[in-house]
Amino acid sequence: MKITRCEAIVTCPGRNFVLVKIETDTGLTGWGDATLNGRELAAAAAVNDHLVPALIGEDPLRIEHLWQSLYLGAYWRGGPVLNTALSGIDVALWDILGKEAGQPVYQLLGGRCRDGALAYVHAGGVTPEMAADRARQFMAQGYQCVRVQMEATAGSSYNEKVRGIAAAESAGKPMPQPMVQADLPAVGEWEPTPYLRAVPRFFDYLRKELGDEVELLHDVHQRLTPTQAAGLARELEPYHLFWLEDPVPPEHKDGLAQIRAASTTPIAIGELFTDIPTCVGPVVNRHLDYLRCDVGHVGGITAARKLAALCEPFAVKTGWHAPPDLSPVGHAATVHVDLAVSNFGLQEWWPHEEHAGAEMVREVFDGGVTRRGPYLDVPAKPGLGIEVNEDAARKFPYKRAYLPVVRRADGGVHPW
């Protein structure tokens, strides 16, 4: 079999996705996801301008070999743009392999280790009451694990666009997403002291309201120093979080040792670790409990299965990042890995159906992740179990979109 064509298509059915299509001389086609939120065109250009020419004529079933050729062969390697592009191609190659073998991808990864992948969802609110209500709605839908964020009293006050969402929520409409995109960066203010004061009170309230059965998670989103994060992790111990996410930025991952020494609150980190070598130190030093790389940014299924194998002897579990800035193709690839690795931990889940644009998403994608109660699954079809309607995808052109930026009260830039 030979690769005859490969293209990254940027589509915006409500939000931007970069879809990678690989065609072969046998007529089999594979789809991958190379979406890099807010930098979509850079990832698409990396695929189309730099990776595609080296793929034409190659055997798509030599996945590991092609992965190494694209990763090492360029000399310049790693980083979010190149590894997202590589991930998109890798996932499309696994889709082709599954279709050629007549097997779902999870079967080719060693087969199911579980009936479904336990998922967590996102309940945000501008007040503790709203966040608790949202969490209750999810629990009523069968979810057992909820990540809870409280924007306003957690020390953040985003600009008008975000306040508009808060107003919509107060009016009884569901909160669409905290990661608001805009055609220019939305600027929000954030201060550590009110945040650090508010979060333990918030979880105290949530435990009283929601009880002990539900698993609660919280995402710090890389905003704290190791010292601040160590204190927060210790203060949150009475509330038994499933995990405390990204307590520090990746630049300060060595500071995880300080957090570990201070607290037994489980730590998840890694959505900004975009290559395998970055993960090695934290894993072998047991500085984390859940590795949160994004299958779509770290090198695809090929990299994710290696990372899971690295984690296993160190009692680290997987908790792959999978927000709605991945397309349904990326979500499907992630759940295939979840089902097939022994040390799966928990899967982020944020269905596109919850967003404006759900109709458009349904027009572009057919199949993909399904849910049964708190568990995710994928169709037992050859490949990833999801197809893309290319004509529909081409109907929705790219729209410029940025993530928000955070400023301290004095105007200085802080990690969002």
Ligand code: KDG
């Ligand atoms: O593009 C950035 C988002 O993917 C990120 O902010 C979401 O932190 C996130 C999460 O845990 O899903």
Ligand code: MG
């Ligand atoms: Mg996160």
